[in-house]
Amino acid sequence: MNPCIHLDYEPKYSACELCTAVPHFPSVKYWKRISPPYVGAPVNVQFCKQRGRINDIFSCYNGERPCYEPIKDGAADIKEVGEQPTTAALCSEEHSKATS
Numbered sequence: 001m002n003p004c005i006h007l008d009y010e011p012k013y014s015a016c017e018l019c020t021a022v023p024h025f026p027s028v029k030y031w032k033r034i035s036p037p038y039v040g041a042p043v044n045v046q047f048c049k050q051r052g053r054i055n056d057i058f059s060c061y062n063g064e065r066p067c068y069e070p071i072k073d074g075a076a077d078i079k080e081v082g083e084q085p086t087t088a089a090l091c092s093e094e095h096s097k098a099t100s
Contacts, residue, residue: 001028001061002070008047019044021057030057 007029009018015035021028033043042055050067059065 001025001058003027003029004048004060004065004067005069005071006049006051006067007060008049013047016045028057028061 009029011018013031016031016033019030019032020026021030031045031047033041033045036043042053044057046054046057046060048054048060048067051065054060054065060068063070
């Protein structure tokens with residue numbers, strides 16, 4: 001799975017934590033919304049530089065969206081600003097429980 005070049009992982013989403021989908025998909029990153037705006041709102045999302053919030057994790061990795069442009073093989077990963085949060089493993093465990 002290659003991520004789309006339009007995914008946005010810059011740390012400007014203060015109400016979200018950047019997580020990884022370990023152990024099953026350790027290279028997949030997504031945002032976990034800490035305070036969803038309403039009951040039933042999507043919690044695990046992506047942010048796209050072109051389309052805004054995407055209400056799922058994988059469609060920006062597997063080509064489901066018409067705007068999908070994969071990072072070319074061998075190219076550098078999506079540019080991130082700042083450090084990877086230490087809560088990534090915790091987010092992943094919660095995601096695994098939610099999808100089991």
